[in-house]
Amino acid sequence: xxxxxxxxPHDIRVEEVADPVVRQPADAVVRVLRACICGSxxxxxxxxxxxxxxxxxxxxFLGVVEATGADVTAFAPGDLVVAPFVWSDGTxxxxxxxxxxxxxxxxxxxxxxxxGGQGEAVxxxxxxxxxxxxxxxxxxxxRLLTALLALSDVLGTGHHAAVGAGVTRGSTVAVVxxxxxxxxxxxxxxxxxxxxxxxxxxxxxxxxIARLFGATDVVAARGEEAVAAVRELTGGHGARxxxxxxxxxxxxxxxxxxxxxxxxxGYVGVPHGSGTGLDLSVMFDRNIALRGxxxxxxxxxxxxxxxxxxxxVDPSPVFDLAVPLDGVPGGYRAMDERTALKVLVTP
Amino acid sequence: xxxxxxxxPHDIRVEEVADPVVRQPADAVVRVLRACICGSxxxxxxxxxxxxxxxxxxxxFLGVVEATGADVTAFAPGDLVVAPFVWSDGTxxxxxxxxxxxxxxxxxxxxxxxxGGQGEAVxxxxxxxxxxxxxxxxxxxxRLLTALLALSDVLGTGHHAAVGAGVTRGSTVAVVxxxxxxxxxxxxxxxxxxxxxxxxxxxxxxxxIARLFGATDVVAARGEEAVAAVRELTGGHGARxxxxxxxxxxxxxxxxxxxxxxxxxGYVGVPHGSGTGLDLSVMFDRNIALRGxxxxxxxxxxxxxxxxxxxxVDPSPVFDLAVPLDGVPGGYRAMDERTALKVLVTP
Numbered sequence: 001x002x003x004x005x006x007x008x009p010h011d012i013r014v015e016e017v018a019d020p021v022v023r024q025p026a027d028a029v030v031r032v033l034r035a036c037i038c039g040s041x042x043x044x045x046x047x048x049x050x051x052x053x054x055x056x057x058x059x060x061f062l063g064v065v066e067a068t069g070a071d072v073t074a075f076a077p078g079d080l081v082v083a084p085f086v087w088s089d090g091t092x093x094x095x096x097x098x099x100x101x102x103x104x105x106x107x108x109x110x111x112x113x114x115x116g117g118q119g120e121a122v123x124x125x126x127x128x129x130x131x132x133x134x135x136x137x138x139x140x141x142x143r144l145l146t147a148l149l150a151l152s153d154v155l156g157t158g159h160h161a162a163v164g165a166g167v168t169r170g171s172t173v174a175v176v177x178x179x180x181x182x183x184x185x186x187x188x189x190x191x192x193x194x195x196x197x198x199x200x201x202x203x204x205x206x207x208x209i210a211r212l213f214g215a216t217d218v219v220a221a222r223g224e225e226a227v228a229a230v231r232e233l234t235g236g237h238g239a240r241x242x243x244x245x246x247x248x249x250x251x252x253x254x255x256x257x258x259x260x261x262x263x264x265x266g267y268v269g270v271p272h273g274s275g276t277g278l279d280l281s282v283m284f285d286r287n288i289a290l291r292g293x294x295x296x297x298x299x300x301x302x303x304x305x306x307x308x309x310x311x312x313v314d315p316s317p318v319f320d321l322a323v324p325l326d327g328v329p330g331g332y333r334a335m336d337e338r339t340a341l342k343v344l345v346t347p
Numbered sequence: 348x349x350x351x352x353x354x355x356p357h358d359i360r361v362e363e364v365a366d367p368v369v370r371q372p373a374d375a376v377v378r379v380l381r382a383c384i385c386g387s388x389x390x391x392x393x394x395x396x397x398x399x400x401x402x403x404x405x406x407x408f409l410g411v412v413e414a415t416g417a418d419v420t421a422f423a424p425g426d427l428v429v430a431p432f433v434w435s436d437g438t439x440x441x442x443x444x445x446x447x448x449x450x451x452x453x454x455x456x457x458x459x460x461x462x463g464g465q466g467e468a469v470x471x472x473x474x475x476x477x478x479x480x481x482x483x484x485x486x487x488x489x490r491l492l493t494a495l496l497a498l499s500d501v502l503g504t505g506h507h508a509a510v511g512a513g514v515t516r517g518s519t520v521a522v523v524x525x526x527x528x529x530x531x532x533x534x535x536x537x538x539x540x541x542x543x544x545x546x547x548x549x550x551x552x553x554x555x556i557a558r559l560f561g562a563t564d565v566v567a568a569r570g571e572e573a574v575a576a577v578r579e580l581t582g583g584h585g586a587r588x589x590x591x592x593x594x595x596x597x598x599x600x601x602x603x604x605x606x607x608x609x610x611x612x613g614y615v616g617v618p619h620g621s622g623t624g625l626d627l628s629v630m631f632d633r634n635i636a637l638r639g640x641x642x643x644x645x646x647x648x649x650x651x652x653x654x655x656x657x658x659x660v661d662p663s664p665v666f667d668l669a670v671p672l673d674g675v676p677g678g679y680r681a682m683d684e685r686t687a688l689k690v691l692v693t694p
Contacts, residue, residue, distance in 0.1 A: 281622070284639070287643070289511070290637045291638070
């Protein structure tokens with residue numbers, strides 16, 4: 001089959017690789033219908049996260065089960081399924097409590113020796129613990145299929161950020177980051193009943209989606225200027241719930257600056273300098289909490305799925321460019337140059 | 348009157364100062380019956396927190412109201428009262444929501460221009476918003492009076508840490524820091540129903556108090572060795588709730604190391620390097636939350652007071668040395684040299 005392989009920074013290729021097969025009794029093989037490129041894939045693309053030459057890449061996909069191992073009981077060939085961005089055994093204490101990302105047997109798609117999502121098919125370890133079944137008729141609804149793909153990462157990650165930030169009915173929320181995760185944070189905050197959602201962003205195409213997703217205010221500024229603007233919008237105090245969906249020093253500094261005393265930052269931006277943006281003395285004096293991390297999206301899919309299926313929540317607008325598998329390298333370039341927000345891949 | 352004044356690092360003196368008087372209509376003057384020296388006073392004593400020569404010092408006291416301004420309605424001369432370690436107006440949004448430490452009109456005892464607790468009397472701004480009345484008959488119960496003094500800081504701060512760490516009935520808690528606040532964290536965790544409380548400490552006199560306060564296990568180690576020991580006690584996972592009551596790089600590093608994935612660190616140690624001990628990438632991967640800061644003890648006194656009055660909670664053992672006012676400089680030396688845990692001052 002053909003799959004995406006990263007050979008070096010900026011050297012992403014689609015090439016012939018071995019067909020995935022059932023190796024362990026708990027495995028399934030999934031034929032990919034939809035995959036996509038994540039903002040976090042860009043860290044590898046830019047060489048800021050290390051990869052071994054030849055590693056697969058891509059961690060978001062949905063598709064059709066093609067084969068199952070002897071121990072797989074929840075799925076059969078032909079089932080439409082979505083995969084969260086980590087696999088997990090579904091049986092350990094962490095999986096039981098909804099923290100699938102800490103499963104000792106879990107792992108990331110595209111890690112050494114595993115398949116990535118940006119290919120024609122994927123071997124899925126611990127299929128019963130990992131995959132979630134989707135209604136078969138969704139396969140014929142192009143818009144819905146794209147929306148459901150967001151369950152593999154960005155929608156669940158946005159939800160994790162909103163939960164970490166403590167969003168509840170009536171909350172005032174500010175969102176740092178206008179990428180797909182930040183925008184899904186807006187969507188998740190609205191879903192949780194936030195009354196006021198302030199989106200920070202300077203790209204109209206993105207802030208238009210933020211407004212579509214429920215943002216009530218847009219702050220088109222960065223750094224100190226953004227902090228001042230959010231404070232002005234919130235009676236001088238800042239927002240009680242803040243979503244940090246970037247991971248850089250500046251984004252975290254901004255997040256701290258716009259959080260109301262006693263509030264919380266829900267952080268889901270993979271840390272690339274953001275630790276340095278945390279001034280613990282400021283957070284201490286102002287009782288600002290920090291909660292988040294890698295999102296256990298497997299735990300959230302059952303909760304979010306019904307709302308995506310009935311259209312209450314529609315994250316599909318975050319995908320603003322669609323490419324076939326051969327178009328993946330161009331898709332990385334487009335996201336790296338910020339001409340695309342999030343690239344859909346249809347193998 | 349006589350009060351404690353800090354002139355320079357290691358230069359603490361008890362000297363004659365102006366008698367406090369009612370200056371604003373909301374003021375009260377309180378004659379001090381009990382005060383004490385706080386671990387955080389040592390940062391100033393050691394020159395690690397800046398002070399202007401001649402500043403007062405001490406932020407924990409209880410005593411008897413001696414005079415009140417025209418606007419004071421809740422107190423009258425003769426009332427026995429305890430003061431939290433910050434004053435606050437009691438009327439702003441932050442005070443209303445229990446975050447008195449963020450009151451815009453609030454301030455710290457011993458800040459420039461204000462009285463400190465380690466003296467014969469204190470001018471209390473916003474008396475109605477700040478002070479809490481105690482039963483008059485407590486004044487004749489020496490042990491109880493000492494226990495009640497802990498409400499001014501260490502008991503409420505330990506409680507804040509336990510709340511930040513998410514302690515609930517049945518929790519497993521680990522406590523980093525064997526000072527008075529850490530020990531009060533043990534006490535607060537037990538009060539909140541923790542089932543297992545692991546105290547880290549290498550001084551038997553202190554860990555004996557930890558056991559008295561409810562610690563079920565003691566780890567007499569630091570750093571990596573302590574992390575390994577706590578993990579061994581918790582099935583390899585760490586404690587879901589961790590109290591950080593020191594504020595240094597090493598203490599925070601230990602706190603992160605002993606927190607179970609998905610758990611929380613309740614931090615109340617004034618940051619003196621602890622930001623550097625936070626590895627955000629580790630916290631991200633393991634979904635460890637950080638919550639805490641300067642404790643709004645004014646908010647907690649009404650909740651904690653009944654348990655102190657009826658003896659359910661008795662923090663008095665943290666005071667292991669009592670001195671008259673003239674003994675305060677020696678008290679600082681004793682705490683600096685760790686020959687005393689916490690020094691009680693009886694002016």
